[in-house]
Amino acid sequence: MGENSPGIGRRTLFRGAAVAGAVTVGGGLASAAPAHASGFYNPFRAYAISSGWQDHLNRGSLGGIDYPMSVGTGLPACGSGTIQNIPYNGTGGHTVTIYHPNGYRTQYMHLSSFRFANGTSVAAGTVVGYSGGAAGSDGSGSSTGPHVHWHMINPSGVRIDPLVYLAGLGSGLPKTTTEYDGVPGPVMWMRAQNWLRIEQGYAGPIDGYPGVNTYAALQREMREYGYTGPIDGVPGKYTWMAVQRLASRWGYTGPIDGVMGPNSWRGFAKFLNQDRWD
Known part of the structure; x- marks a missing residue:
């Protein structure tokens, strides 16, 4: 059996009805983006x-x-x-x-x-x-x-x-606002996919839609942070505990419990916002 994933699905994020008015849609579903996000x-x-x-x-x-x-x-x-x-x-x-x-x-x-x-x-x-x-x-x-x-x-x-x-x-991927608002979204996942392309040979699209291939590459990379579960592309508690261990090196100070919240995402996003993952 695979692990249950707390990630945000494609349909949840992107199949909503049209939104009228001057709403800024950013690195999460709808968040105010700092100036650097407009690259x-x-x-x-x-x-x-x-x-x-x-x-x-x-x-x-x-x-x-x-x-x-x-x-x-x-x-x-x-x-x-x-x-x-x-x-x-x-x-x-x-x-x-x-x-x-x-x-x-x-x-x-x-x-x-x-x-x-x-x-x-x-x-x-x-x-x-x-x-x-x-x-x-x-x-x-x-x-x-x-x-x-x-x-x-x-x-x-x-x-x-x-x-x-x-x-x-000379532009690459924009920086993710998740580092500031703690809300994971497409830009954060594009940066994660590019990181995994460089580090783990991820060969899928850099499109911000995490799926089985993205998550499998993440699990392989998380071996370095203590993940010992299956490489099945279905992340759950133990995958996210490893992600929290990574995030703890980038400012996350919360528990290593596999429950990804805003502070966990902020630490993970700070890691992903390094220039080398642009």
């Missing part, structure tokens, strides 16, 4: 590119990057900003636009559905919609297969290659 990063780095920027230009497009992925995959914001949804946006189909504070815009195209109402403010790493693109499906536009199309628009209104823009920033 840009590539949320699709774990996916292969099927059609790059020059491929689009060669076809007469204004440019974009295509990442194949299953319909319904969550699309995290590459930076903080305000949402505007554009249903049936010509060949782009359902399109979500993120207006960033620095005047840049991000667009994801061929969505199967939107997540938030217009005007919602989101932090980097927050899922803002769900991928689509299946040929002929509602909102797929001219797409011939499941994928997301990503491009950015600069303050002058010119479409730009987001990978070139990010390379210019």
Whole structure:
């Protein structure tokens, strides 16, 4: 038998109804993010590119990057900003636009559905919609297969290659606000997945959705902190006790009881916020 997991499931976090108004959705479900949480990063780095920027230009497009992925995959914001949804946006189909504070815009195209109402403010790493693109499906536009199309628009209104823009920033993953609010969320789990990719060979997506593969890699890493249970990808008391031992080296002073609370998450997140896991 596997252990019972106190983690937050995909549906609990991301399948809620659209939220109206100027709500900031951050590293937890809804929390005020410090300034550093608004940094840009590539949320699709774990996916292969099927059609790059020059491929689009060669076809007469204004440019974009295509990442194949299953319909319904969550699309995290590459930076903080305000949402505007554009249903049936010509060949782009359902399109979500993120207006960033620095005047840049991000667009994801061929969505199967939107997540938030217009005007919602989101932090980097927050899922803002769900991928689509299946040929002929509602909102797929001219797409011939499941994928997301990503491009950015600069303050002058010119479409730009987001990978070139990010390379210019030298940016990696944003820091998680969990270090401050004790609420685990997608950015924290993206950082955990990247840490586990580096340390344990985790090969799944860096998407902030912890699943069996993420948890199995965590259990392997927790051998160093006293975990002796099965590597079954179903974390429970003994996995989380080991995580608390790690967190105790980063400011956590509570009991090693396997019950993850805000203080446990803060210590774990402080460890994950090291620059080497960006």
